[in-house]
Amino acid sequence: MSPVRAVVAAVRALSTAAARALSPPSCAGCDVALADAAVFCSDCARTAVPYAERPPRGAMGPGAADGDLVAFAPFAGALADGIRRFKYGDRPDLARPLGRLLLCAARDAGLRADLVVPVPLHPRRLAERGYNQAALLAARVADGLAASFAPRALRRVRSTAQQAQLPRDLRLQNVAGAFRVRAPERIARRRIALIDDVATTGATLAACRDALLDAGAASVIYLVLAAAEGGVDELRSSPPSARRT
Ligand SMILES: [Zn+2]
Numbered sequence: 001m002s003p004v005r006a007v008v009a010a011v012r013a014l015s016t017a018a019a020r021a022l023s024p025p026s027c028a029g030c031d032v033a034l035a036d037a038a039v040f041c042s043d044c045a046r047t048a049v050p051y052a053e054r055p056p057r058g059a060m061g062p063g064a065a066d067g068d069l070v071a072f073a074p075f076a077g078a079l080a081d082g083i084r085r086f087k088y089g090d091r092p093d094l095a096r097p098l099g100r101l102l103l104c105a106a107r108d109a110g111l112r113a114d115l116v117v118p119v120p121l122h123p124r125r126l127a128e129r130g131y132n133q134a135a136l137l138a139a140r141v142a143d144g145l146a147a148s149f150a151p152r153a154l155r156r157v158r159s160t161a162q163q164a165q166l167p168r169d170l171r172l173q174n175v176a177g178a179f180r181v182r183a184p185e186r187i188a189r190r191r192i193a194l195i196d197d198v199a200t201t202g203a204t205l206a207a208c209r210d211a212l213l214d215a216g217a218a219s220v221i222y223l224v225l226a227a228a229e230g231g232v233d234e235l236r237s238s239p240p241s242a243r244r245t
Pocket residue numbers: 027028029030031032040041042043044045078
């Protein structure tokens with residue numbers, strides 16, 4: 001994508017967000033008009049059921065600890081619809097209602113963080129979409145937790161194949177070493193909340209966590225809107241000896 005097209009995409013995303021901000025509140029799942037400040041209409045809310053206790057892997061509940069996955073709900077129903085529209089439907093305005101759900105999950109888990117870091121998009125995909133959905137969510141979480149927002153803490157050093165299309169044994173290999181910390185001195189000794197919209201296999205989150213721990217982070221907790229219904233297998237980081245390949 002040329003720089004001009006990238007700018008056009010970014011301007012389009014901004015103007016869409018501005019137009020949506022002026023329109024009345026609507027359901028994040030189906031866009032039906034809402035009378036109050038709810039995220040979902042009553043029909044959609046029945047299909048977006050928050051985790052009562054724990055997502056497929058990792059711990060929820062008071063005192064999330066290093067390596068835990070905190071998620072709002074399974075990737076299903078209206079939450080899945082809302083996330084798809086947010087990412088692929090040119091709807092950056094959905095960061096506001098979906099960010100509220102993410103903040104709820106963080107608070108319910110008693111999550112404490114110094115820095116809120118989004119999983120970065122590859123620059124080419126960022127140019128196409130006009131925004132990084134994880135960064136829009138992370139900004140809202142940082143606000144709500146009174147933590148620092150660090151949108152540029154990680155960078156993606158190479159484009160990776162779509163994780164969901166790969167067999168399990170290739171997923172970790174696909175993303176290992178795909179991320180770098182820009183300024184390790186800002187990461188060292190900090191408690192980090194790592195944000196993404198969905199934990200599908202967990203391999204991308206684990207690769208980001210490896211990079212942050214290698215830079216000296218005190219802890220990294222995964223915070224996502226939705227976790228794959230079938231379970232998230234690969235959240236634990238590889239042993240230090242297996243990193244830095
Ligand atoms: Zn709805």
